[in-house]
Amino acid sequence: MDYQKQLEQIKNGSGFIAALDQSGGSTPKALENYGVTDADYNNDEEMFDLVHEMRARIMTCDCFDDKRVLGAILFEDTMEREVNGKPTANYLWEDKNIVPFLKVDKGLAEQMSGVQVMRPIPNLDLLLDKAKNYPVFGTKMRSVIYEPNVDGIELVVQQQFDVAKQILSKGLMPIVEPEVNIDSAEKHDCELLLKADILRHLEYLDEGHQVMLKLTLPEESGFYQQLIDHPKVLKVVALSGGYSRHKACEKLKQNPGMIASFSRAFTEGLSKQQSDKEFADTINTSIEEIYEASKV
Template sequence: MNTETRKEMAARLTSTPGIVAALDQSGGSTPETLRSYGISDAAYQGETEMLKLIHEVRVRIMTAPTFSSERVIGAILFEHTMDRSIGAKSIPAYLWEDRGIFSFLKVDSGREAEQDGVQLMKPMPNLSNLLERALEKGVLGTKMRSVVHSASEKGISIAVRQQFDVASTILKNGLIPIIEPEVLVSSPDKVIAEAILVKEILKNLSELAHGTQVILKLTLPSQPDLYAALVEHPKVARVFALSGGYSLKVACEKLRENTGVIGSFSRALFENLRVSMPNAEFDLNLSQNIEEIYLASTQKGENA
């Protein structure tokens, strides 16, 4: 990908209204996604068959007429998705050239067991190779996720530091990192954990090299506009929100309360989509989901 194309993608990232589709379900979340889509656990055996089925779901979404740059500006891809093609084009090339949608690649290798109230990311021995391949395929950036279970200052500080350390490597390789320290919506002290998280993110942003930017993907906060300082921060290209297990309706209600934050939903995006649907019905339901997330991302406040 040439420099001008990357500049065009980056400009769309920072300034274009829209949503980012999270199509990067991992081995842990894929069975639940398939079940909600109408495919039971008994329909496949082993990871290979499971990944084949979820890939078919992703392709159905990506090739649906409604999945276009009119409302979707980006998509987060699983490694197996990035490596595959639609027609004669790699999926990142298809999304950009045919749909006007840039791509991010999920690069983490899962999470460690919980300690100090958080789950850190596992080591990423193949990160350099992944970043090289992502650049070759025209991917704009990356995504990596850790998990916050409780309001542990020590744990949250370590988790955020780990995210920013890996982000520095990603930035040096010419990609824009999505930093995602997810506070579980089921956390008993979610409000306190989110306040600690914002403090730690701001501290780490201040240490980022001048002229660099990251993306933040965060849990919809209990306190509206909690992320205002992050949205306005010069080292933050954009703030995305994850749905975190909330229904589409509830997630969008909460998203409307947060100015400058856009939706990057997975489970909520897949709501009401079924394998048995004819393509026309599937596309209509997908369009309604995208529209609801888009409006919640772009029209804020009670009277939106």
């Protein structure tokens, strides 16, 4: 069965998860970093065509393989498109042996109480049913924490776990992502509150249920070890959060048991203008550095 095989791969495999899930708001920035300006497209449709072209170029690279890449997080638009004549998730799983995840959140609400919770996710059940038509293993949803506000952080964690339970009920693995902003003046205080809240909410999960956690690299080395070792946590993955790839990898090495799930740091240095060889060499360098940091 695909799900069980995917579960074993994420649990025991060596490697990291590539986050290829920039959506509406973050796509222009991702394209700009890739050397594509807003003058190169006229509307959202053309913009998403271009970003899919970039993602397909990454996925079809020979070095993008299951020896170092365990999984990849997709945007809904990407899931519904094809790579090499197959639906993207099928291509990743069947041709590459890379576990597909789906980003399900619809962006962030306005900041309040020092946090941004997720906007409501209408028709989440329908989206999850759609994901089940493909070999999608799990989902991801992101909130952001800026200040060590007890009520705000509890709101974020409560919402994340409420949605996670809905996802678990559909037989998919949720990645809970309460990001702590790396520029927060009180980042460590945010992390202290966040860890305590996550530990409390894990206790409320049904017996036999697990989640994954996607967390900002902490100020204190090994800070999330308790979560890494928790029986209700399948895996703790790290987001790059705006750190450069090198800085993110250095911080990741200080946190054994965490693996990378980088987005910006993963695609750093890639350009549409590169020849196929230059592109492949650049992505291979990125994959190798992130893989080595994830192995520690």
